[in-house]
Amino acid sequence: MPTLTDPVAQLREAGLRVTRPRLAVIDALGRQPHADVDSIADAARAELGTVSTQAIYDVLKAFTAVGLVRRIEPAGSPARFELRVGDNHHHVVCRSCGAIADVDCAHGSAPCLTASNDHGFSIDEAEVTYWGTCPDCAATPAHESSILIREEPHA
Amino acid sequence: MPTLTDPVAQLREAGLRVTRPRLAVIDALGRQPHADVDSIADAARAELGTVSTQAIYDVLKAFTAVGLVRRIEPAGSPARFELRVGDNHHHVVCRSCGAIADVDCAHGSAPCLTASNDHGFSIDEAEVTYWGTCPDCAATPAHESSILIREEPHA
DNA sequence: GCACATTCTTGAATGATTCCAGAAAAGGTG
């Protein structure tokens, strides 16, 4: 087995054309697990020289459509994307810097998928987001965190 | 006891001034559990005649800050607000029309709050979002849903 | 290698949300 399922093969299997921007995006996501569009675009540009932001959006949309990547959208953050799909895992999001980490489901594959009262909805997915503080931000005295996504932008 | 904790008293207790727009927002939220800013603004205008969108945002921000309302942001939808706070409950979101319903926690008050591996994060909240199809959309043959937020806008 | 469909580029539009400065209103005090 290759390093991690040959990207070219992945694209072909998904019925998608193999283009430079697409490979760059896969590569970027492989390196940065929960990157937002901007980071992915930066990474892709570092690799290819020039890629339009639009292309990144298109690529990500195509990937999401065929299930190659999963789009996650923690409240208050721009959308982020990850390659891990299929295994129902969840995320911890840092309230102060926006960092995201993966969390495997504690009770098997579909933990809380059973709602107490589904109001007649037919539920097909349970998405769990844990909110807290990442080790880095916990260590820092509540100011000057690494990224700062939504507080005191002037500091 | 009043219908549901006198709004005026609620505001006073929260240390907020009692203003017409604020009462209108509380009223609107009492009637529409998971309204977005636009709906709230409409409801408030129906009641007061004129209110700036800005005022609605300010009011909601103030309410959120003191914990009077909770802000929820399902991926792909504008932010929504609800009065129910304090009881850790979750939401079911309809993939086709965006409808939201409350779901009480099946296993007591803090169900999945225990992540299998917290990566060093100190977690303070677990937010669960169930995705599925609401009864209305399930009944409809997959087209012409009530609101249609994000699929096949041309249909 | 060719033709065709798909994908990328450029540039602009949209929608939600926020920032700003000034005008108005609410509450507490004398």
Place this chain on the structure above:
DNA sequence: CACCTTTTCTGGAATCATTCAAGAATGTGC
């Protein structure tokens, strides 16, 4: 009850993420 300070509301513009559109470039199957 009038005054003053603080907070809130108005109106308009700015910002950010994302999407739309039209044409040029590229990948794929034959």
